[in-house]
Amino acid sequence: MEKYKSDVIYLPVDGDPICTVVLRPAKGEKFPSILFRSPYEKEHENITDGEMCRRLAEFFTPFLDAGYAVFFQHCRGSGKSGGDCIPFVHEREEGLALQSFVRESPVYNGEIYLLGGSYTSLVHYVTAPFADDIKGASLESFDSDRYGMFYRNGFFKINLFGGWHPGVYKQKSGIKTDYSPEQYLKKPLTEFTRRVYGEPVENYDAALANPDRSAPFWSTKEGGSDSRDAERDTRVPMLLTVGTFDAFTHGVLKMWENMTPRAKAESALIVHPYHHGGSAEEQPYCFENGELAQGFPGFDLRWLNYTRGVGEPPVPPGSVTYYEIFGKGWTTDGSLFKAGCTVTYPLGNGERTYTYDPEDPTRFEGGLTHNFGGTKFMAPPGRDGVVTVFTDPLPAGGHVRGGMKLRLRVASDCEDTCFYVRVGITKKEGDFSLRDDIDQLSNHFKGYVPGTPVDLEFDLDPIALQTGEGERLRVDIASAAFPLFVPHTNTREPLYSARGTRVAHNTVFLDGCSLTVGFD
Numbered sequence: 001m002e003k004y005k006s007d008v009i010y011l012p013v014d015g016d017p018i019c020t021v022v023l024r025p026a027k028g029e030k031f032p033s034i035l036f037r038s039p040y041e042k043e044h045e046n047i048t049d050g051e052m053c054r055r056l057a058e059f060f061t062p063f064l065d066a067g068y069a070v071f072f073q074h075c076r077g078s079g080k081s082g083g084d085c086i087p088f089v090h091e092r093e094e095g096l097a098l099q100s101f102v103r104e105s106p107v108y109n110g111e112i113y114l115l116g117g118s119y120t121s122l123v124h125y126v127t128a129p130f131a132d133d134i135k136g137a138s139l140e141s142f143d144s145d146r147y148g149m150f151y152r153n154g155f156f157k158i159n160l161f162g163g164w165h166p167g168v169y170k171q172k173s174g175i176k177t178d179y180s181p182e183q184y185l186k187k188p189l190t191e192f193t194r195r196v197y198g199e200p201v202e203n204y205d206a207a208l209a210n211p212d213r214s215a216p217f218w219s220t221k222e223g224g225s226d227s228r229d230a231e232r233d234t235r236v237p238m239l240l241t242v243g244t245f246d247a248f249t250h251g252v253l254k255m256w257e258n259m260t261p262r263a264k265a266e267s268a269l270i271v272h273p274y275h276h277g278g279s280a281e282e283q284p285y286c287f288e289n290g291e292l293a294q295g296f297p298g299f300d301l302r303w304l305n306y307t308r309g310v311g312e313p314p315v316p317p318g319s320v321t322y323y324e325i326f327g328k329g330w331t332t333d334g335s336l337f338k339a340g341c342t343v344t345y346p347l348g349n350g351e352r353t354y355t356y357d358p359e360d361p362t363r364f365e366g367g368l369t370h371n372f373g374g375t376k377f378m379a380p381p382g383r384d385g386v387v388t389v390f391t392d393p394l395p396a397g398g399h400v401r402g403g404m405k406l407r408l409r410v411a412s413d414c415e416d417t418c419f420y421v422r423v424g425i426t427k428k429e430g431d432f433s434l435r436d437d438i439d440q441l442s443n444h445f446k447g448y449v450p451g452t453p454v455d456l457e458f459d460l461d462p463i464a465l466q467t468g469e470g471e472r473l474r475v476d477i478a479s480a481a482f483p484l485f486v487p488h489t490n491t492r493e494p495l496y497s498a499r500g501t502r503v504a505h506n507t508v509f510l511d512g513c514s515l516t517v518g519f520d
Contacts, residue, residue: 034069038074040119086203112133145251149248156486239270243273283374344516351508358488368422386476387478391475397468406421412451414502419440434465435461
């Protein structure tokens, strides 16, 4: 007797057939229903429906064995679905259509559960506010604020949206993209999508034209208003998971902070020690028991079961469970890496001046918490265009908690420029990157007068780590981080329309620089 049943249905949504696979246990008639929508279904495009169902049933076996039905849908223009895949554009309508289809299905028992990771989480956020029959959600590595996928402080994230979009845009149309990060060095960016895709991409162009978070664009559906604050006062118990070095770390941690006390009490956050995808692959260290599947086997299924009143949750609701790197591993508490005290480390004396040429930007590896790539060892000190300083030794066995605050005193001979900072810790194997940030003078000093010393503050994302004997923090200061962010032109001209650049001579006054660190 077959263990599972399956159907493949092509739902008509706005004129296009959207491939929807329905999997369910062979025994029984009505089941709690899991929704999963994905644009990454190329492997299913040219196989039979039967083989596709077999593969999906194998992947979702734990959920099917636990008594769930699974509604798995290929996003528009991917896999076996018709139409063009244009990220973000159709997800709300198609997600709501899928929910309506489930409610009309004979297998629907009145309960819907949301499951996803990365973009397959975003497709659920955009269906908020969530209906009463959505009872639980396990969502990994994506946040509800669209701006954060594109920008940090007005700097476009090449190694997040910029590199991801060409791989999914109109993926079944045969469009040939001419993409490389160097395309972002060409001016003007008003021609970017025409150069790369051979045609204008309206929502991409609109995002490039609006680097300011307060721009009206970011309050439109096109700019992500359909997902923003989806978590704030949700009545759906959410399990949020993200890595210490994930492109969405900053956003997911902000989501947790944004939740109302009631919503937070019913939800939970897990922060593992790796990057997007949750494994040690391509990362400098492999931390014992650090992968989610190692620390919390079956965490997503266990969370959904818990929301149904079946079994214990994988982590305590109302809390943050995180991995202290180089230290004691998994820890659970009610705060977000809360520090008990702070120590401020001065960063030296004198001044350092370096040259920054936007046509030949300084390069950094590892996206840390704003771009893909996780973390890497830092390049040896002494690079052109980078000021490197070290703190005094940290306390041996100290437990760093929370966000570090970096204060810089700087000046430039240009009317506008930017500063990129990266903080790492000295290890025997090399200097290990921890956190980074980027900002520009014009965000804080309108009408900056060249040559004027000013103070910039960077609030670095929270982290939990244990320090070792003789270890110090290393701070790299530069004015570009390519191919992570689009380089600043050193002019006040909007980056999107800028046709030229200037060479800047930027100065760091170390006497006015410090790094404040929280300790537990």
